[in-house]
Amino acid sequence: MKKFLIACLAAPALAGCVTASETTALIPQTALNLPAGSSLNEAVSVTTLSQSNDSAFSAQVSDEALADALTAALRQNGLLSVDEGVYSVVPRLVHLDQPMAGLDMTVTATINYLVKATDTDSVVLDKTISSTFTAGATSAFAGATRVRLANEGAVRDNISEFITFFADWAEDQ
Structure with missing residues (x-):
């Protein structure tokens, strides 16, 4: 009986409903050092999907939040165009691989650009880029909060990886 009570009390810390991510938590602190005359300076705009992404993950990371985070990251790096830009990027969350329960919550975010x-x-x-992030047991008491933190970290790392890849790719064009 004692083990049952302990399990019942510990259950909220191990699992739960995951809430939507905050856009600001999805913005990476990527720092590109583009030369002043780079063709990428203010060359990129971001577009959201024309139709809503009805995946099970959109309640946790919406297309709008993803696009807003990518826009902010591009702006921070001097890549965001105030107009149409040379390139237009459409980000789409393909999959969030999340744990159901656990102490350390590891999430893999797959995003198509x-x-x-x-x-x-x-x-x-x-x-398409897949990135993984782990929110450790000390990150938050509630399991749902750790999954949200892992979601945000995986998406943040994914955006950062895309910006670095894109800058290298575009400079070679």
């Missing part, structure tokens, strides 16, 4: 040349509207890059 579709990059179009704005002058021709042709796809110039179709890149």
